[in-house]
Amino acid sequence: MxxxxxxxxxxxxxxxxxxxxxxxxxxxxxxxxxxxxxxxxxxxxxxxxxxxxxxxxxxxxxxxxxxxxxxxxxxxxxxxxxxxxxxxxxxQSPELLESIIKNQEQIAKLMEIQSKLIESLLKK
Known part of the structure; x- marks a missing residue:
């Protein structure tokens, strides 16, 4: 299965x-x-x-x-x-792997921005 x-x-x-x-x-x-x-x-x-x-x-x-x-x-x-x-x-093709890596980098950046936003909201 x-x-x-x-x-x-x-x-x-x-x-x-x-x-x-x-x-x-x-x-x-x-x-x-x-x-x-x-x-x-x-x-x-x-x-x-x-x-x-x-x-x-x-x-x-x-x-x-x-x-x-x-x-x-x-x-x-x-x-x-x-x-x-x-x-x-x-x-997998190298192009697909490169795309996955770029997406993961973007996700990491978004998570960092989200963390900073949450920190700033908690300080208020």
Whole structure:
């Protein structure tokens, strides 16, 4: 069973629409749809956010069999589960990787601006 299928099952178990999950993850319904239809595989950050919102262990999204992780530490199985998708990421075009890096830099800048704004609001 694919990651997308498991995301859909857990989302539907909560009686959430794709839009509901998208709002909780601060993303778009299209992103959720693409994940659930296996057009896109979420990166590790988004996958972690999905697991937290759906209140499941990230390994439950990666495996068919639930895996228990103690003390929120990665174990060999969870690392292996993530690594099985590395070939998909390694074949990406340099242009796509460059775009991803630029987007991450922009996100970091926006987070810094947001932090400064929150600080200034808290000082008032």
């Amino acid at each position: 694919s990651i997308g299928t498991r995301v859909k099952q857990y989302r539907e178990a909560k009686n959430w629409s794709q839009e509901d999950l998208a709002i909780r993850l601060d993303t778009t319904q299209t992103t959720i749809s693409n994940i659930e239809s296996d057009k896109n595989i979420p990166n590790s950050l988004l996958l972690n956010k999905i697991a937290k919102e759906l209140e499941v262990d990230i390994n439950d999204l990666l495996n068919d069999a639930p895996t228990v992780i103690y003390d929120n530490e990665f174990n060999d199985q969870s690392v292996a589960n993530v690594n099985q998708y590395n070939p998909i990421f390694n074949i």
